[in-house]
Amino acid sequence: MDWNKLADILVPDENVKPLDYYEALYPERDLPKGARVTRLAPSPTGFMHLGNLYVAIANERIAHQSGGVFYLRIEDTDDKRKVEGAVEVIHSSLKYFGIAFDEGAELSGNYGPYYQRQRAEIYHAYAKDLIRRGLAYPCFCTEEELEKTREYQTENKLLPGYYGEFAHCRNLSEEEILANLAAKKPYVIRLRSQGNVEVKHPFRDAVKGEITVTENNQDVVILKSDGIPTYHFAHAVDDHLMRTNLVIRGEEWLASLPIHIELFKALGFRLPEYGHNCSIQKMDGDTRRKLSKRKDPEASLTFYREEGYHPLAVRTYMMTLLNSNFEEWRLKFPDKPLDEFKFSIGKMGKSGALFDILKLNDVSKTVLSGLSETEMFDFLKDWAEHYGSDAEKKHFSDREYMLKVLSLCMGIGGKKRRKDFVSAKQAVSMLSYFFDDTFAPEYAFRYSPEVVRSVLEGFEASYDSADDSSAWFSKVKAVAEENGFASDMKAYKANPDAYPGNVSDVAEMLRVAVTGLSNTPDLWTIMQILGKERTLSRIDGAIASL
RNA sequence: GGCCUUAUGGUCAAGCGGUUAAGACGACGCCCUCUCACGGCGUAAACCCGGGUUCGAGUCCCGGUAAGGUCACCA
Secondary structure, three states: OOHHHHHHHHOOHHHOOOHHHHHHHOOOOOOOOOOOEEEEOOOOOOOOEHHHHHHHHHHHHHHHHOOOEEEEOEOOOOHHHOOOOHHHHHHHHHHHOOOOOOEEOOOOOOOOOOEHHHHHHHHHHHHHHHHHOOOEEEEOOOHHHHHHHHHHHHHOOOOOOOOHHHOHHHHOOHHHHHHHHHOOOOOEEEEOOOOOOOOEEEEEEOOOEEEEEEOOOOOOEEEOOOOOEOHHHHHHHHHHHOOOOEEEEEHHHHHHHHHHHHHHHHHOOOOOEEEEEOOOEEEEOOEEEEOOOOOOHHHEHHHHHHOOOOHHHHHHHHHHHHOOOHHHHHHHOOOOOHHHOOOOHHHOOOOOOEOOHHHHHHHHHHHHHOOOHHHHHHHHHHHHHHHOOHHHHHOOOOHHHHHHHHHHHHOOOOOOOOOOOOOHHHHHHHHHHHOOOOOOOOOOOOOOHHHHHHHHHHHHHHOOOOOOHHHHHHHHHHHHHHOOOEOOHHHHHHOHHHOOOEHHHHHHHHHHHHHOOOOOOOHHHHHHHHOHHHHHHHHHHHHHHO
16 A cells, blocks of 8 residues: 555645644743643533543643743634533633633734634544554444444453554555545545553653553544544644643543554654543532432533632632642731742642532632721622622722621621621521511510510610710610510529520610521621611511511 | 553541651540630541562562553544
């Protein structure tokens, strides 16, 4: 067989340019020594997975920390998975979490196009080179034939796939190929693998460390029958031409690493460094599995927006999973920007971590407690405008009032910040009792109506909104005493049975009456914010409900 | 099934031949306190199982076992 002739038939010269042309068009990048060129290469499915963010953060950090480039390439080689507007979703959802690309799809850049479908010519040129060198060949096998082979292999416990004796088209004669071509039989281009599965090589993975790679022996498809490359081939060509020097990707790719190694070798490309990060998992019954797009709402990036998790909280949580020494750093420097943390690939975990929403919640509380009241206002308002009820949206129209409420609830001005807020959704709902239109108390008094009435009326009689906090509390104590409750905690603890309760029980009655809740921030401040009139009318309402 | 990877408290994890085996989240208890939240203090809780190597093994080696990933003209 004359490979040159075959190559010219399969890929005519007028369709492609010489390889030198592409090499010159996409030269080595002029970057400082040690600079990493990394990328995110998602399929445009319109769905952004938590794992996308996870791996994006790692790639972005490494690139930018090293003075390199982080770019976006769209792997749209599978038409079936393509969804309109998906690239916009990729940009907007990552941007929400503070991840931005230096170049790539829908951005400028000298290494484009960044959509693989638009790079067909380039792939064809390199495929032609492979054919010419006898390292690739056309395969006319039908789906049915392939399926039959697979069945045979499975039945006989043989390695499944297209290799060795099962690679029917591998040694087709020139006449056969020409005849098939003349008959317009559809065909794919396969790699003529030179590998041997008996041979293993040590390999250094940036996150896994020393691993073993078994040689590939599969004649994998590199160009599908529509002339579009498979992922493997596109990966090799693109990452070479785009001058990627570090590929951090999910560990589901580890299994196809042998294919990629052979492809890079066959094409004469220098292999980039690889780092295979583990996936985020979840407990399903008593087994763990990858976070699933279909089963787990928290797998989707939109989940965090809808729930009102602060982007910084999600990012911070991702960092705790990504780098084991991050939490220690965060504890030491609570106020430093995330990007000052020295991210290292070596500190990435080797085994998959379970997604822990409780931990996320804790991180979120800390992040939110670090916001100023105006930042909190903007954050909550933005969430409410997108996802809140009409009433909740309206709560943000009186900025001054909301700011006062937020200061109280965040403990601003106090010695210690409060950490009540986990998410915007929860915070907005928690704030509802400050607004008459959403104040819907379900009074749960723990004392008899008579006692409650007496306490509430006693308080109303003495309440003066001009009192400061301590004067106010003295009056609460007085009301307690008038009703037989202990006002001195020590006395109460010494002899609890002598009283129906103590000041805190009295305060609880007031709290329930005014807010409908038994747990709230400082009651005096709440009454100050509500004002005398509303405070008293709420207490009246509570009395009326008895 | 083949190949690859992983294995320390419930979870995330330090550890890299000698430690009372860190820390964080969660749980529980105490303190502070008008409740809650915050904060402080404390308790319970772990090296998958066997064999080696070694004076000494969570750490190194070999076997199991278990879990995960992957075996497409999907990425």
